[in-house]
């Protein structure tokens with residue numbers, strides 16, 4: 001090739017120049033203002049954005065949803081249309097609801113020894129992450145699964161590998177995946193915090209955290225109904241997964257007794273854990289950075305509103321029956337309550 005031609009090939013074109021994309025400054029979401037966050041699991045039936053208005057109308061300032069049918073595998077495309085997702089995100093900002101927690105499909109079992117179910121589970125959880133990102137969720141909660149007779153160690157390894165496979169190729173950004181502790185029914189993983197810790201340790205590359213369900217904890221044998229029992233439980237959680245990784249507490253009373261290993265949620269104050277215990281849980285300085293999300297049953301109309309109101313009352317706030325356009329008006333921040341209680345608050349950061 002003649003030298004002359006070679007030179008022409010190297011003509012400078014400004015458009016070819018590499019320009020790194022400017023990194024936007026991290027935005028602090030409006031809900032991360034240190035105020036107490038009380039939420040409830042809300043139905044997405046009909047219109048997914050409607051769940052936001054329902055939660056707001058019930059007096060909640062946070063919420064949990066399923067992002068698709070929780071007991072069905074997605075058929076073909078289980079993606080959310082971008083127009084719906086954009087409308088959802090916009091409405092959420094308008095209502096200042098947060099955090100937004102998405103609960104994963106119940107069929108997903110990343111520990112399944114069946115190759116078919118395991119593959120479906122990995123694909124299903126991949127779609128869960130995709131939908132969570134589209135909706136701008138803060139947390140995606142998943143049950144660790146069940147090895148169905150395989151050893152605990154191999155079940156834990158399968159879950160860790162499944163999580164990594166499901167997240168492959170996705171930029172999780174601010175989204176945190178939370179492993180929920182379980183009641184320990186059958187061979188389900190996660191009734192011991194050591195098992196959750198082993199999964200966290202096996203995935204140092206993923207933004208993982210923990211969701212603690214009060215009914216599951218109680219059914220798994222932790223006596224959170226008493227003051228000493230709660231303190232001991234929090235110590236156990238801190239010693240294993242670390243309290244700084246607990247971002248969400250599912251607040252459910254339990255129909256079943258301590259250590260029953262059976263998971264049956266009850267209205268706050270109507271079960272075996274009891275109202276006083278929930279007062280201690282909601283106001284505990286070591287849980288001050290957690291969002292509290294109800295997953296209580298609706299046996300009769302108004303149960304959801306009553307449970308939300310009960311939680312606010314336990315935090316010392318009065319939130320009257322709400323409707324469209326009305327918001328709970330927190331009166332003081334968690335920090336104030338913690339310092340008033342004379343307890344040194346542990347410095348914690350959410351979702352690390």
Ligand SMILES: [Zn+2]
Nearest residue numbers: 103141143180
């Ligand atoms: Zn759950």
Ligand SMILES: [Zn+2]
Nearest residue numbers: 180213250295
């Ligand atoms: Zn739960």
